[in-house]
Amino acid sequence: MSPILEISDLSVAYRTPAGDVRAVEQVSLTLNAGEVVGLCGESGSGKSTLAYGATRLLRPPALITGGSVRYHGRRITHGGAPADILTLSRRELHALRWREIAIVFQSAMNALNPVLRVRNQLLDAVQAHLRLPGDEARDKVAGLLDLVGIPRDRLRSYPHELSGGMRQRVMIAMALASDPEVVIMDEPTTALDVVVQRDILAQIVELKETLGFAICFITHDLSLLLELADRIAVMYAGRLLETGSSQAIMRDPAHPYTRGLLNSFPSLHGPRRELVGIPGSPPDLRDPLPGCPFAPRCAHAVPACGAVDMTLEPWSGPASAPAEHLTACPIVTPEASRKEVLS
Numbered sequence: 001m002s003p004i005l006e007i008s009d010l011s012v013a014y015r016t017p018a019g020d021v022r023a024v025e026q027v028s029l030t031l032n033a034g035e036v037v038g039l040c041g042e043s044g045s046g047k048s049t050l051a052y053g054a055t056r057l058l059r060p061p062a063l064i065t066g067g068s069v070r071y072h073g074r075r076i077t078h079g080g081a082p083a084d085i086l087t088l089s090r091r092e093l094h095a096l097r098w099r100e101i102a103i104v105f106q107s108a109m110n111a112l113n114p115v116l117r118v119r120n121q122l123l124d125a126v127q128a129h130l131r132l133p134g135d136e137a138r139d140k141v142a143g144l145l146d147l148v149g150i151p152r153d154r155l156r157s158y159p160h161e162l163s164g165g166m167r168q169r170v171m172i173a174m175a176l177a178s179d180p181e182v183v184i185m186d187e188p189t190t191a192l193d194v195v196v197q198r199d200i201l202a203q204i205v206e207l208k209e210t211l212g213f214a215i216c217f218i219t220h221d222l223s224l225l226l227e228l229a230d231r232i233a234v235m236y237a238g239r240l241l242e243t244g245s246s247q248a249i250m251r252d253p254a255h256p257y258t259r260g261l262l263n264s265f266p267s268l269h270g271p272r273r274e275l276v277g278i279p280g281s282p283p284d285l286r287d288p289l290p291g292c293p294f295a296p297r298c299a300h301a302v303p304a305c306g307a308v309d310m311t312l313e314p315w316s317g318p319a320s321a322p323a324e325h326l327t328a329c330p331i332v333t334p335e336a337s338r339k340e341v342l343s
Contacts, residue, residue, distance in 0.1 A: 001033060002032060002033050003030050003032055003033070004033045004182055005031040005072070005216075006068075006082070007027060007030070007069050008028050008068045009026045009027070009028055010026070010027050010064070010069065011025050011026055011065045011067055012046075012050070012058065012062060012063070013063050014061050014062050014063070015060070015061040015063055016061065019286040020286065021286050022238055022285050022288060023238050024046045024238045025238045025239055025288075026066070026067070026310075027239070027240045028240070031182065031214050031216055034212055035215075035230050035231065036208065036215045036231075037214075037215070037216050037217070037233060038218075038224075038229030038231070039232075040232055041234060041235035042220055042236070042261075043220060044237075045235040045238070046235050046239075047218045049062070049238075050235070051218060054085065055085065055097065055101055055184065056085060056086065056093060068084050068086055069085040070082040070083065070084055070085075071085055071096065071100065073096075083096070098175070098177070099129050099178045099180065100180055100181055101180055101181070102177075102180040102182070102184070103185075104168075104171050104175045104186065104188045105171065106186045107191065111171055112159040112167060112170065114158065114159055114160060116158070117155065117158055118156075118157050118162070119138075119141060119155035119156060121170075122144060122145075122155075122173065122174055123137055123138070123141055125177050126140050126144075126177050126178075130177070140177070141155065144174075144177055145173060147176065147207065148169040148173045148176075148207075149169065149203060150166055150173070163196075164196065165192055165199065168188055168200055169200070171188070172188070172200075172204070172207070181213055182216065183213050183214070183215050184216045185216070185217045185218065186218045187220070188200065188204075189219075189224070190219070190220075201224070201228055217229060222234075222249075222262060222264075225246060226249070226250050227246075229246050230245065230246065231243065231244065231246065232244065232245075232246050234255065234258050236257050236293060238285060239328065240310075241255045241258065241327070242255040242257075242258050242312075242315075242325075242329075243325070244325035244326065245325070248324070248325045249325075250262070254325065254329065255332075256298045257298070260276075261278075263275065280296060281297075283296065290306055290307070291307050292306075292308045292310065292328065292329065300331060301331075302331055304331060308328065308329070308330060308331070310328045312328055313326060313328070314326060
């Protein structure tokens, strides 16, 4: 598979009077064309900051302190080389957003303007990026609602007149208006009940298969990603702790934090088991500890964890391909991992 978006050693900090909050620290992640990559971690782990930093949507006091973000798009070329999003001019950046990389924001009710009808908001998006004449733009907007399964008579509705699921579908339609190659979805189903959530996810999968775009899906719900994503990246305290295929993550988790996430939700099959939470709290990112940031909460922690450089290395578990399954934990062996998961 060919890469469409490459994030390399990206670091983001928030400037505060008490010191910089290092929200993202040297994170590298690749999204391939037509692929679904899930970005998982608890609240405050840096998932959304990573995505918004990569697309330069962060505002002060946020500051990108290092790294590069290369986009291999079919409509934006720099002499045949990929475009580095972090160095694009404002005009080039405007051409990139929504035309090439679109975002479905976390709260549809907050993202939609409450005093404008759905039709007007979709028309604004279409005309801003595609510059279609009036009749074509209106036909395009109606077609977008058809695409996400909303009746056309809802074009005259205000956001508060729609259900949560329909508002989320409107946001998905807006994101797909200009046929982007990458869609970033920031917890698009968090506020929805499980039935509507499943319908939205089924719609997302169908649209991806039909239109061929790649997805970066951000959520704190690892169980959801196990069904949806091709690959999963696990973040904690601004660091990437583990990446691998969804099957490898489910059957052969490499990092203790990943195993903690897997043990935090019940299985639909097999015997009942006690759910175990992860003790402790995330570290203060104004003064991060050396080594592994998860060490203070980890049952496997040893003194050597304080010197781990957090480089992702191949994991040699039986259900994993070492070249594709990477972990930042060199301490826990595959044998210990399987024993803990089975217990």
